[in-house]
Amino acid sequence: MSDHALPAPTEARLQEMVFPDHANHLGTLFGGQALAWMDKAAFIAASRYARRTVVTARSDQVDFRLPIRQGQLVDITATVVEVGRSSMQVDVALVAEDLLTGHRVPCTRGRFTMIALDAEGRPASVQPLG
Numbered sequence: 001m002s003d004h005a006l007p008a009p010t011e012a013r014l015q016e017m018v019f020p021d022h023a024n025h026l027g028t029l030f031g032g033q034a035l036a037w038m039d040k041a042a043f044i045a046a047s048r049y050a051r052r053t054v055v056t057a058r059s060d061q062v063d064f065r066l067p068i069r070q071g072q073l074v075d076i077t078a079t080v081v082e083v084g085r086s087s088m089q090v091d092v093a094l095v096a097e098d099l100l101t102g103h104r105v106p107c108t109r110g111r112f113t114m115i116a117l118d119a120e121g122r123p124a125s126v127q128p129l130g
Helices: 031-050
Strands: 011-017 053-064 073-083 087-097 104-117
Touching: 011 031, 031 053, 031 073, 031 087, 031 104, 073 104
Parallel strands: none
Antiparallel strands: 011 073, 053 104, 073 087, 087 104
16 A cells, blocks of 8 residues: 555644743643643644645634643644644644653643645645545
8 A cells, every 4th residue: 555545644642741941830831831732733733634834823712621730741632623625623632641650631622723835835725534
């Protein structure tokens, strides 16, 4: 089977550690840092799916449900869930993990709209989600 026959990947997974420079005065992950990690994961998922340059057009409904503490591992999963002509909706979830106990808890969710671009920087078509 050639590479062209394989379905486009729809998911990207990243892992980050919450170090002191990522934390606020309460010892929890800065919201802005969480958004940056989420945007990076959405960018990778959309780029892999479209096999084009992509940019972030929008972030929607980011819910910070539980704090993520300094010293925890953050498992970030981004999944392309909808595709328009040039846009891709990417759901991103953050799960905090305690490295010593293995306890995992979902903490943050959000949706990002990514736009595929052509060589001139204009919106470019993307294959339908199949």
